[in-house]
Amino acid sequence: MQASRQTAEALDSADPLAAIREQFELPPAVIYLDGNSLGPLTAASARAVEHSLRQAWGEQLIKSWNTAGWVDLPRQTGQRIAPLIGAGVDDVLVADSTSVNLYKLLAAALTLSPDRRTILTEAGNFPTDLYVSDAVSQRRPGVQVRRVEADGLLNALDASVAVVVLSHVNYRSGARHDMAAINARAHAVGAVVLWDLAHSAGAIPVDLAGSGADLAIGCGYKFLNGGPGAPAFLYVSPQLQDRLHNPIAGWFGHANPFAFEDHYRPAPGVDRWQVGTPPVLSLASLHAALEPWSAISMADVAQKSVQLFDLMAACFDGPLAGLGFDLITPRQAEARGSQISLRHRHAWPICQALIAEGVVGDFRTPDVLRFGLTPLYLRHVDVWDACERLSQIMATGRWRLPEFQAQHRVT
Numbered sequence: 001m002q003a004s005r006q007t008a009e010a011l012d013s014a015d016p017l018a019a020i021r022e023q024f025e026l027p028p029a030v031i032y033l034d035g036n037s038l039g040p041l042t043a044a045s046a047r048a049v050e051h052s053l054r055q056a057w058g059e060q061l062i063k064s065w066n067t068a069g070w071v072d073l074p075r076q077t078g079q080r081i082a083p084l085i086g087a088g089v090d091d092v093l094v095a096d097s098t099s100v101n102l103y104k105l106l107a108a109a110l111t112l113s114p115d116r117r118t119i120l121t122e123a124g125n126f127p128t129d130l131y132v133s134d135a136v137s138q139r140r141p142g143v144q145v146r147r148v149e150a151d152g153l154l155n156a157l158d159a160s161v162a163v164v165v166l167s168h169v170n171y172r173s174g175a176r177h178d179m180a181a182i183n184a185r186a187h188a189v190g191a192v193v194l195w196d197l198a199h200s201a202g203a204i205p206v207d208l209a210g211s212g213a214d215l216a217i218g219c220g221y222k223f224l225n226g227g228p229g230a231p232a233f234l235y236v237s238p239q240l241q242d243r244l245h246n247p248i249a250g251w252f253g254h255a256n257p258f259a260f261e262d263h264y265r266p267a268p269g270v271d272r273w274q275v276g277t278p279p280v281l282s283l284a285s286l287h288a289a290l291e292p293w294s295a296i297s298m299a300d301v302a303q304k305s306v307q308l309f310d311l312m313a314a315c316f317d318g319p320l321a322g323l324g325f326d327l328i329t330p331r332q333a334e335a336r337g338s339q340i341s342l343r344h345r346h347a348w349p350i351c352q353a354l355i356a357e358g359v360v361g362d363f364r365t366p367d368v369l370r371f372g373l374t375p376l377y378l379r380h381v382d383v384w385d386a387c388e389r390l391s392q393i394m395a396t397g398r399w400r401l402p403e404f405q406a407q408h409r410v411t
């Protein structure tokens with residue numbers, strides 16, 4: 001694509017999502033390309049948390065579990081996420097972290113086929129997916145995790161596989177799996193698939209029900225903007241809801257928690273995947289952050305994501321050409337999520353120098369510069385300006401300054 005700042009401005013004037021940006025409280029001088037790691041604050045979240053804190057908790061105290069609907073938040077928040085991932089409104093629950101939900105669903109899914117010996121996953125999957133898969137397998141004698149490269153997955157799917165654990169979109173490269181094809185192949189050999197939608201929900205169209213997905217988990221604080229450490233979501237297909245049991249049989253997943261019975265009886269539907277008392281302030285934030293989505297078309301989000309990507313790819317092909325960058329995100333829209341990842345030997349100091357210039361992306365080991373392309377609040381000119389600043393940093397060699405070399409704990 002031949003791009004200029006005018007091209008970007010023209011795309012912004014025609015952008016059907018342009019007005020949504022006003023609902024976000026973005027710091028004025030920052031170009032935020034890290035919403036795939038921590039989504040920004042919405043005005044709605046700020047209001048909801050303030051209300052939950054001051055009125056609901058501060059004044060109404062314990063009454064709010066009933067009167068403010070606190071107890072319904074895990075399901076109501078799930079209902080707001082459901083249309084973004086192609087799920088039925090009763091099939092999504094918000095609870096715990098993505099990691100904990102992965103543990104719960106994976107351990108449960110293994111009980112569907114006790115004779116099968118393999119958990120199949122992708123080499124280079126997100127660490128929590130690898131670690132939790134290993135840990136779950138170690139508690140089941142005979143069960144092993146098999147890690148294969150993305151292009152070997154379909155071949156590796158045989159009758160030994162109990163569960164496939166995959167990130168729909170790879171956190172580092174942004175490469176996306178063909179969900180329908182993998183579900184179909186898995187079902188043909190009698191396996192189930194557990195999808196991690198951390199980089200899909202709110203980023204790209206997802207059709208869990210339409211693609212025959214069994215199980216999914218995903219993150220509340222990335223593209224869904226729920227706030228730091230916001231609770232995660234999980235999906236269980238209607239066919240599996242009665243057949244699977246939560247391995248952490250906490251009282252909130254009981255059919256009637258306030259009966260205080262001595263023995264566990266699982267709640268019907270997805271409610272059994274609750275464990276303990278829900279984190280109300282975080283839930284209120286996530287629930288409110290999902291408000292704008294009711295008026296947003298996923299097709300518009302997908303189209304804008306493509307345009308933002310194409311602008312950044314034009315930067316890679318133009319001003320950044322010959323400067324040691326390598327584009328590792330697939331260019332074909334259906335083969336990627338809503339991010340662009342550039343590999344560079346000096347990715348860390350370049351990323352730090354860019355942040356110092358007000359462009360916030362992130363670094364992923366060993367050498368990846370990652371930019372989240374979040375259609376709800378990014379303008380095309382933001383991507384254009386980010387490209388210009390990155391080109392300048394490369395031209396001036398500013399990234400070589402000593403202050404940009406030190407590592408941080410959170411990247």
Ligand SMILES: *Cc1c(COP(=O)(O)O)cnc(C)c1O
Pocket residue numbers: 097098099100126128129167171196198199219232
């Ligand atoms: C961010 C991310 C998670 C996050 O897990 P938490 O339990 O919320 O820390 C899980 N999976 C993937 C693929 C992620 O990118």
